[in-house]
Each structure stands twice: as structure tokens, then as C-alpha cells.
Amino acid sequence: MKTVRILLWLPLVAFLAILGLVSSGLLKPHDTTVVSQMVGKPLPAFTLASARTGEGAVTGKGFADGRPRLLNIFGSWCVPCIAEAPQLMALKQAGVTIEGIAVRDRPGDVGEFLQRNGDPYDRIGLDDQAVLQVALGSSGVPESFLIDGKGIIRAQHIGEIRPEDVPGLIETLKAIR
């Protein structure tokens, strides 16, 4: 008899548990950003053709030279990348070394894009089949990775770099030298 009385409360308890679950979902909506698991790991090896005519292949070898870098994944076809361009120029002026990876892009289109929006890049690799993008655990364009002087990925910035992000990025790059 006693167990029956306790069991009678079970549906209410289950209902309250579901109510709690659903309302917590309402208060804190699902986050759809995909965070790369490569942060803290070495930059994967890669060899990409350069987007600039007459320049040799872009490889990951030069990354561990003691200088921290910002690796920017972009595309001339990508609209938020235009919004991000002034911030990249500001970072370059602040002394940040920026390497570019153009995803599914053509050299001519990249050239036009840089002419219009400024060219902050040291080197630009063409990632035709997004092989490097997937190897980095990146899921969209634009995204930026901060690489320390030993070639280790230390941070990921998802989405375009906004003016308010610039000081923080410079701080982080100084800290991971």
C-alpha cells in the first residue's frame, strides 16, 4: 500500500523534471557554434598553392619560428569577410603577422578582393577542397586561429573579427609569444 502511494507521486515528479528541462532550454538557448578540438594541439602539416602569382607553396613549416601568428580563414565569396577586413588591417598595423587561407577560391578573385578591401596577409594559401579547414576543425568562414611561436594552436575566433575584438586578440597574441 505504501509503495503505491509513493508511486502515485511519480508522474508529478516526472512532469516537474521535464518542465525544468524544457524551461532551462528556454532560458539558455542551444549554442550552435562548433568549437574546434584542435586548440592546444600543433598546427596540422599542410602544403597549399599560393593565391599570389609567382609565390611558392604555402606550408605549415614556417610557423614554429618564435613569432605568434593569426591564421585567418576567409574567402573572396564570403560577405562577413568584407566586414572583417578593416579589423585585419588594424591588427597588421599593430604588428600582428597574419597568414591567410582562402577556401574554395580562385587567385583572380582573391586578388580583386584584396584590392578592394586591403591586403593584411603575409602569405595566402588556396584551400580548394577545404582540406586544411576540416583538419583545423573549423566549420565556417571567416574563422581565425591564434598560433603561438612553437606552432601550437592556442585560440580560435569563430565568425568575423569585430572592432571590439581587436584589443583582446592583440593581448592574446602578446601573451602566447
Place this chain on the structure above:
Amino acid sequence: MRRRFALAALLLAPAALRADPVLAPEPLAYTQLPDAKQEARAQALMQTLRCVVCQGQSIADSDADLAGDMRAIVRQRIAAGESPEAIRAWMVARYGRWVSYRPTVEPVTWPLWGAPLVLLLIGGFLARQAFRRRRRG
């Protein structure tokens, strides 16, 4: 009518306006492997890997550019003789456990595997109580 005009204008707009990549997709994104056995293995894996763009779909179902690139990577690696589980582990190392639709057995997923057993036990207990009562009554 105006909406139809807008749609026509959008379809006729140059690629740059639509902000789509202009490069043709990697052939293996949309072409099966010549070896049927390898293709079957690639298909089975692709159906259990999540597209990181349209996050409710597998890369086999999604038409996103990145899903196509991930399919190409899966097919290339299968063709090179890599095992499907090694490729799954490679993807998980990049995008997290979440990228795989097939949960692995490890401490974090024990509740997931254990829940059906626990529910079955509770159901069995409840049924036993109910039958006992009926026999008595």
C-alpha cells in the same frame, strides 16, 4: 508578383552576390568510389557523421559545401585503405564527439547505454508488483 521578380533577380544575380563559392566541388564529394565494397563502407560512415553546417543532417544527406568536402575526405581516406573507425576518430579529434552520430562506449556515455537497462528493470519491477497484487486479490 513582386516576390517572383525578386526570386528571378536572385537566380540571375552573379555568383558574388549570392556569396557562394565559385569553385566546382571536389569530384569525390558527389561521385561514388569505383570499388562497390569501399563505397559501401564510405556510405555507412558518412551516414553517421554530422554535417557541421546543417547540424541536424549527416554529411551523406547535407548539400552544404563543407559536407561535400568532408565526403571527399572520407572517400579519399577509404580509397587509401584507412578503416572507417580511424576516420571517425580523426573527425572526432577535430570537431569533438558531437560530430559522430554513433556514440562510443566510455564513462561519459555510460548513462546513455545504461538508461534502457535501468528503465527495463524499473518496468519489470512495476509489472511484478502489479501481477502479485492481482493474484492476491
